[in-house]
Amino acid sequence: MNLALAPETLARWQFGITTVYHFLFVPLTISLAALTAGLQTAWVRTEKEKYLRATKFWGKLFLINIAMGVVTGIVQEFQFGMNWSDYSRFVGDIFGAPLAFEALIAFFFESTFIGLWIFGWDKLPKRIHLACIWMVSIGTLLSAYFILAANSWMQHPVGYRIDKARGRAELTDFWAVLTQNTALSQAFHTLSASFLTGGAFMVGVAAYHLARKKHVGTMKTSLRLGLITVVIAGMLTAISGDTLGKVMFKQQPMKMASAEALWDGQKPAPFSIFAYGNVEKGHNTVAVEIPGLLSFLADDNFSSYVPGINDVNKAEQQKFGPGDYRPNIPVTFWGFRWMIGFGMASFAIGMAGLWLTRKKFLLPQHLRVGEDEVPHLVLFKNKALGPQLTTWYWRIAVWTLAFPLIANSWGWIFTEMGRQPWAVYGVLQTRQAVSPGVSQGEVLISIAVFTALYAILAVVEVKLLVKYVKAGPPELTEADLNPPTRIGGDLRDADKPMAFSY
Amino acid sequence: MELHDIWFVLIAVLWTGYFFLEGFDFGVGVLTKLLARDRPEKRVLINTIGPVWDGNEVWLLSAGGATFAAFPEWYATLFSGFYLPLLAILVCLIVRGVAFEYRAKRPEENWQRNWETAIFWCSLIPAFLWGVAFGNIVHGVKIDKNFEYVGGIGDLLHPYALLGGLVTLTLFTFHGAVFTALKTVGDIRERARGLALKVGLVTAVVALAFLLWTQADTGNGRSLVALVVAVAALVAALVANQLGREGWSFGLSGVTIVAAVAMLFLSLFPNVMPSTLDASWSLTVTNASSSPYTLKIMTWCAGIATPLVLLYQGWTYWVFRKRIGTQHLADAAH
Numbered sequence: 142m143n144l145a146l147a148p149e150t151l152a153r154w155q156f157g158i159t160t161v162y163h164f165l166f167v168p169l170t171i172s173l174a175a176l177t178a179g180l181q182t183a184w185v186r187t188e189k190e191k192y193l194r195a196t197k198f199w200g201k202l203f204l205i206n207i208a209m210g211v212v213t214g215i216v217q218e219f220q221f222g223m224n225w226s227d228y229s230r231f232v233g234d235i236f237g238a239p240l241a242f243e244a245l246i247a248f249f250f251e252s253t254f255i256g257l258w259i260f261g262w263d264k265l266p267k268r269i270h271l272a273c274i275w276m277v278s279i280g281t282l283l284s285a286y287f288i289l290a291a292n293s294w295m296q297h298p299v300g301y302r303i304d305k306a307r308g309r310a311e312l313t314d315f316w317a318v319l320t321q322n323t324a325l326s327q328a329f330h331t332l333s334a335s336f337l338t339g340g341a342f343m344v345g346v347a348a349y350h351l352a353r354k355k356h357v358g359t360m361k362t363s364l365r366l367g368l369i370t371v372v373i374a375g376m377l378t379a380i381s382g383d384t385l386g387k388v389m390f391k392q393q394p395m396k397m398a399s400a401e402a403l404w405d406g407q408k409p410a411p412f413s414i415f416a417y418g419n420v421e422k423g424h425n426t427v428a429v430e431i432p433g434l435l436s437f438l439a440d441d442n443f444s445s446y447v448p449g450i451n452d453v454n455k456a457e458q459q460k461f462g463p464g465d466y467r468p469n470i471p472v473t474f475w476g477f478r479w480m481i482g483f484g485m486a487s488f489a490i491g492m493a494g495l496w497l498t499r500k501k502f503l504l505p506q507h508l509r510v511g512e513d514e515v516p517h518l519v520l521f522k523n524k525a526l527g528p529q530l531t532t533w534y535w536r537i538a539v540w541t542l543a544f545p546l547i548a549n550s551w552g553w554i555f556t557e558m559g560r561q562p563w564a565v566y567g568v569l570q571t572r573q574a575v576s577p578g579v580s581q582g583e584v585l586i587s588i589a590v591f592t593a594l595y596a597i598l599a600v601v602e603v604k605l606l607v608k609y610v611k612a613g614p615p616e617l618t619e620a621d622l623n624p625p626t627r628i629g630g631d632l633r634d635a636d637k638p639m640a641f642s643y
Numbered sequence: 644m645e646l647h648d649i650w651f652v653l654i655a656v657l658w659t660g661y662f663f664l665e666g667f668d669f670g671v672g673v674l675t676k677l678l679a680r681d682r683p684e685k686r687v688l689i690n691t692i693g694p695v696w697d698g699n700e701v702w703l704l705s706a707g708g709a710t711f712a713a714f715p716e717w718y719a720t721l722f723s724g725f726y727l728p729l730l731a732i733l734v735c736l737i738v739r740g741v742a743f744e745y746r747a748k749r750p751e752e753n754w755q756r757n758w759e760t761a762i763f764w765c766s767l768i769p770a771f772l773w774g775v776a777f778g779n780i781v782h783g784v785k786i787d788k789n790f791e792y793v794g795g796i797g798d799l800l801h802p803y804a805l806l807g808g809l810v811t812l813t814l815f816t817f818h819g820a821v822f823t824a825l826k827t828v829g830d831i832r833e834r835a836r837g838l839a840l841k842v843g844l845v846t847a848v849v850a851l852a853f854l855l856w857t858q859a860d861t862g863n864g865r866s867l868v869a870l871v872v873a874v875a876a877l878v879a880a881l882v883a884n885q886l887g888r889e890g891w892s893f894g895l896s897g898v899t900i901v902a903a904v905a906m907l908f909l910s911l912f913p914n915v916m917p918s919t920l921d922a923s924w925s926l927t928v929t930n931a932s933s934s935p936y937t938l939k940i941m942t943w944c945a946g947i948a949t950p951l952v953l954l955y956q957g958w959t960y961w962v963f964r965k966r967i968g969t970q971h972l973a974d975a976a977h
Contacts, residue, residue, distance in 0.1 A: 204744065205744070205745075205748070208740060208741055208744035208745065209741065211697065211740060212736065212737040212738075212740040212741055213737065214704075215700075215703075215704065215733060215736050215737065215740075216733055216737070218704050218707045218708060219707055219722055219729060219733065221711065221718075221722075222707075222711065222718045222719055222721065222722025222723055223722045223723055223726055223729060223730075224723070226719035226720070226722070226723035226791075227719070229711065229715050229718055229719040230715055230716055230719045230790075232715075233711055233712065233715020233716075233718060233719070233933065234712075234715060234933040234934050234937050235937070236711075237708065237709075237711035237712030237713070237715055237718070237933070237937075238712045238937055238940060238941060238944075240708040240711055240712065241705070241708035241709045241711065241712040241713075241941060241944065241945075242944055243708065244701065244704040244705040244707070244708035244709070245705050245708070245709070245944055245945060245948040245949065245952070246944070246948050248701045248704050248705070249698065249701050249705070249948070249952045249955075249956070252697040252698045252700065252701045253697075253698035253701075253952075253955055253956050253959055254955075255697060256693070256694035256695055256696075256697055256698055256959060257694065257959055257962065259693075259694065260693055260694040260963065261694075261962065264962050264963065265962065304934075309715075311933075311934045311936070311937070312933075312934065312936055312937045312940075313936065315936075315937075315940050576719075576723040576726075577789075577791055578723050578724065578791040578792050578793065579723050579726055583726050583727060586727070586730070587726070587727075587730050590730060590734060594734060594737065594738070598737075598741060601741075601745065605745060605748055605749070608748075608749070609748075628961075628962055629961070629962055629963075629964060629965065630965065636970045636971065637971070638970070638971050638972060638973050638974075639690070639967070639971050639972065639973050640973065641973055642686065642690045642693065642747070642971070642972050642973040643686065643689045643690050643693045643743055643744075643746060643747050
């Protein structure tokens with residue numbers, strides 16, 4: 142079947158759809174694993190019931206989410222071979238290794254200990270049970286690192302040579318692949334953004350209940366943990382984003398020039414707030430700019446030269462031969478802005494929340510509340526927000542749970558599409574990477590199947606999340622409060638029901 | 644023995660681990676329709692594999708990832724060539740995983756029944772298709788001089804491969820039945836033993852036919868040894884099952900899987916994916932493998948990680964060693 146499309150078009154759509162979808166679940170999994178582990182640690186250390194209730198509540202939402210993350214991840218392991226066989230042949234010697242490390246070290250960890258954690262409440266003494274969720278958390282972090290190192294190699298290939306005889310790239314320095322500054326800054330940025338995502342999720346869900354004055358004790362603790370996570374992670378996301386940006390200005394000037402719709406090199410270069418341009422002619426017709434800021438972002442210096450899209454395109458044509466080396470400029474430009482905009486919006490909402498719900502600092506006696514009361518939102522000393530503004534703050538706080546998810550998606554769309562036409566920057570173009578033996582009809586079938594399946598599962602998953610969010614934290618049972626003292630469970634009653642079963 | 648030979652063995656080990664472990668949990672999935680009489684019994688079955696199925700499935704991801712790293716050409720040809728069957732397997736694994744996690748999360752009858760149907764089909768289909776895939780790998784497929792698969796989907800569905808599919812399906816179902824007998828109490832345990840006998844006899848017939856065919860087609864001295872071990876272990880597993888020695892029976896059905904996979908890989912070596920068009924176009928351990936440097940790093944990783952995985956996964960089975968019956972089920976919908 143011939144659809145008059147470039148051979149890589151459908152394969153790119155499929156990769157985009159399945160990967161962006163997978164990455165809706167990944168950051169939540171990474172952050173909620175650690176946050177749930179933190180809450181469970183608080184329970185084990187203090188034995189305060191609110192922490193156990195919070196652990197059970199967030200743990201359940203975490204499990205609903207990780208189920209989707211795990212299964213959509215299976216596709217990721219195989220679609221390089223399915224749709225990108227020439228890519229796999231060319232870079233497998235390098236790219237395969239971090240993927241195999243991820244499976245052998247991280248996935249086994251994650252998947253084995255998650256089973257122990259889910260079913261282990263009445264089978265494991267409480268400290269060992271706690272260790273299991275920390276193992277899951279370590280697994281998610283390791284997994285993220287390996288796959289980001291692999292992606293960083295596509296952004297900026299290092300530690301390899303080209304074997305002309307075999308027509309492929311070969312690994313020469315694995316350590317360089319794992320520790321190059323692209324991998325380090327990309328991991329830093331992605332992981333902090335993940336915690337921003339999980340923090341915002343907690344804030345959103347807690348705000349939902351607090352606005353309704355329900356489950357106040359547990360939700361206040363959750364809100365606080367969420368807000369602190371959002372603020373710290375938000376700050377780290379901004380810092381790491383700046384670091385990664387500077388790395389990218391050096392390694393992929395085209396991506397960053399496109400992110401700014403900077404057509405021609407300037408000294409100093411302005412940061413674009415809004416631009417509308419003509420891609421054919423290579424210039425902007427409308428542009429709103431902050432002078433000098435881009436130079437500063439690229440080089441820490443307000444007057445540095447930053448090369449433009451047209452300059453880099455010419456330079457790459459000289460280096461790699463004739464062709465168009467520009468990515469899709471509107472997507473890159475707006476993707477960059479939506480990433481920053483949505484990410485920083487949730488950071489700002491978190492900062493505001495942390496200030497408004499402060500416990501004692503600058504808070505007069507009459508505005509302080511007890512353990513089980515919804516906090517007043519206190520703007521200035523002695524001045525709480527009125528009922529209308531309070532309602533609005535809680536409402537915005539609920540929305541904020543979606544913001545980092547949007548930001549994450551655009552971040553990936555930006556960095557991956559901004560690298561085009563390259564699959565591996567400067568080494569292999571995307572059009573050379575597809576499977577020559579797979580027909581467009583086959584790819585079309587698989588896109589249709591995955592899209593339909595993922596859409597159905599999204600509805601199922603969101604409905605289930607909403608149900609369990611609304612249900613709130615569970616009542617604790619006798620068994621919850623008396624975990625077993627020996628591995629395999631206490632054997633007092635052979636017919637005692639399991640604490641959890643499918 | 645060179646590094647790429649070691650890696651051939653390691654890939655075989657990862658697939659063996661996968662079929663041994665996910666073999667019984669596919670089998671248990673199939674038994675939800677074959678053995679369970681009502682919903683509580685279905686839940687008992689599902690819960691025998693509840694804590695472990697996810698870890699079992701990672702053996703597949705490891706086999707895939709390790710093939711990518713150690714034999715990129717094999718990975719590329721295999722997964723682009725078997726595109727649609729692999730798509731079907733992926734869809735099943737996705738739905739099946741979600742089904743386990745979500746089935747009990749709502750009390751509605753429709754909800755639970757639909758996920759149970761999904762568990763059955765999404766266990767049965769991959770159990771069958773993996774056999775078809777390995778039948779094709781061992782038999783060889785139409786590979787051209789660029790290592791591209793040039794056949795169609797129909798070329799993958801020849802009698803030998805389909806018989807291979809029947810072998811994995813029946814063998815995994817048998818493996819699942821003896822596992823169920825080992826992990827449950829009450830009535831279902833007795834019936835699992837009864838069903839294991841029937842399924843086991845069918846398995847013995849199709850497996851013997853398939854393995855003899857393989858031996859005649861591509862076999863050698865070493866593969867013959869593996870064949871004998873596989874058949875002997877299967878017969879012994881059946882005997883143990885009849886004697887009520889459930890642990891032995893499960894162990895022996897595991898040995899059957901190990902020996903059968905070993906036989907396939909032994910008759911494959913030194914090819915990894917033979918071409919039926921021209922023997923010189925076959926993918927081999929030499930022309931499909933990664934550079935020695937990559938293989939060396941991978942050997943360190945697998946050499947350390949795999950024993951550790953066996954250790955902590957083994958520990959998981961020990962933690963959940965207690966048999967379960969309907970009386971042990973927690974309340975539904977939580």
